[in-house]
Amino acid sequence: MKKNFIPIAKQVIETEIKSLSKLKKSINSSFNKVVEKIINCKNGKIIVSGIGKSGIIGKKISSTFASIGISSFFVDAAACSHGDLGQISSNDILILISFSGESSELKNIIQYVKRNKKITLIAIVSKKNSLLYKSADINLLIPNVTEAGPGNIVPTSSTIAQLSIGDALAISTMNFRKFGKLDFKKFHPSGSLGAKLKTAEDLMLKGNRIPFIRENIFMSKALKKMNKYNLGVLIVINKKKQTVGIISDGDIKRITDKNYNIKKLIAKNIMKKRPITVNQNILAAEALSIMNSKKITCLCVHDKKNTNKTKGILTVHNILNANIQ
Numbered sequence: 001m002k003k004n005f006i007p008i009a010k011q012v013i014e015t016e017i018k019s020l021s022k023l024k025k026s027i028n029s030s031f032n033k034v035v036e037k038i039i040n041c042k043n044g045k046i047i048v049s050g051i052g053k054s055g056i057i058g059k060k061i062s063s064t065f066a067s068i069g070i071s072s073f074f075v076d077a078a079a080c081s082h083g084d085l086g087q088i089s090s091n092d093i094l095i096l097i098s099f100s101g102e103s104s105e106l107k108n109i110i111q112y113v114k115r116n117k118k119i120t121l122i123a124i125v126s127k128k129n130s131l132l133y134k135s136a137d138i139n140l141l142i143p144n145v146t147e148a149g150p151g152n153i154v155p156t157s158s159t160i161a162q163l164s165i166g167d168a169l170a171i172s173t174m175n176f177r178k179f180g181k182l183d184f185k186k187f188h189p190s191g192s193l194g195a196k197l198k199t200a201e202d203l204m205l206k207g208n209r210i211p212f213i214r215e216n217i218f219m220s221k222a223l224k225k226m227n228k229y230n231l232g233v234l235i236v237i238n239k240k241k242q243t244v245g246i247i248s249d250g251d252i253k254r255i256t257d258k259n260y261n262i263k264k265l266i267a268k269n270i271m272k273k274r275p276i277t278v279n280q281n282i283l284a285a286e287a288l289s290i291m292n293s294k295k296i297t298c299l300c301v302h303d304k305k306n307t308n309k310t311k312g313i314l315t316v317h318n319i320l321n322a323n324i325q
Helices: 006-026 029-039 052-067 104-115 131-135 157-176 181-186 191-196 219-229 249-257 284-294 316-321
Strands: 046-050 072-076 093-098 120-125 138-141 212-214 233-237 243-248 277-279 298-302 312-315
Touching: 006 157, 029 120, 029 138, 029 157, 046 052, 052 072, 052 093, 052 157, 093 104, 104 120, 104 131, 120 131, 120 157, 212 219, 219 233, 219 249, 233 312, 243 249, 243 298, 284 298, 284 316, 312 316
Parallel strands: 046 072, 046 093, 093 120, 120 138, 212 233, 277 298
Antiparallel strands: 233 243, 298 312
């Protein structure tokens, strides 16, 4: 006999949604104080610690901090009683996560931190009368929530709340520091995420790989350069090396179809003026979208200072070869 577990799934999610709604209402000035501490932590590290499920959440929070350029790592609260306390030093911020705030593994780490007045202890905790709450410099209090499932015993809603407050800290810090896509890319060079964050500058052809030609050159010479570079495109420049046009193999085909002797023509007479050019910091995926909408296979690339000078060329093949779609 088949059983339907969908109602249980929906009930779990609904219970956790309620816990997040409760958390949202509980955010107060203490949150601002924690963000300010993280922002002003110039000579130290952001260390996150916890035990059990709270420790697992702590690892994720620390990883998120590191991914946005904040020096951070996770240390297991239990391991701190066996030598790992040495990883925590002056000017560090320790974010200690615990539902009860009374776990025996927390006592040694709390005592160590309190002896070092230059370490800031921040608690993410649910019990006001706990050792952790009373010992912390700043408390982020997680409200009492109902755990999903029978008996209210499995950490579900409480860990979702812990994770959310950690994400809120990271995004608030990220927002203040104006940490954008290009900054994020530095810490994610590989994988599918790294591919999505690649820019035109990462993939473009540059230097002597760009088929530049002067605007007054005869096409007899220009065609030789096109064959040599085998890119199906020529970038036309003037005496000041400013980009004034572009010639594609499609343009050449249209001219020859009209029975013109193309070799006797001059580049500026057949080029397309004002070719589409993009900033070197544009995401490659966005550049591909432009190519698709304009029905072209190549873009000129410039930097902010010289929009009329081509620094590189980006082809659709460059983008697709980087597994960007």
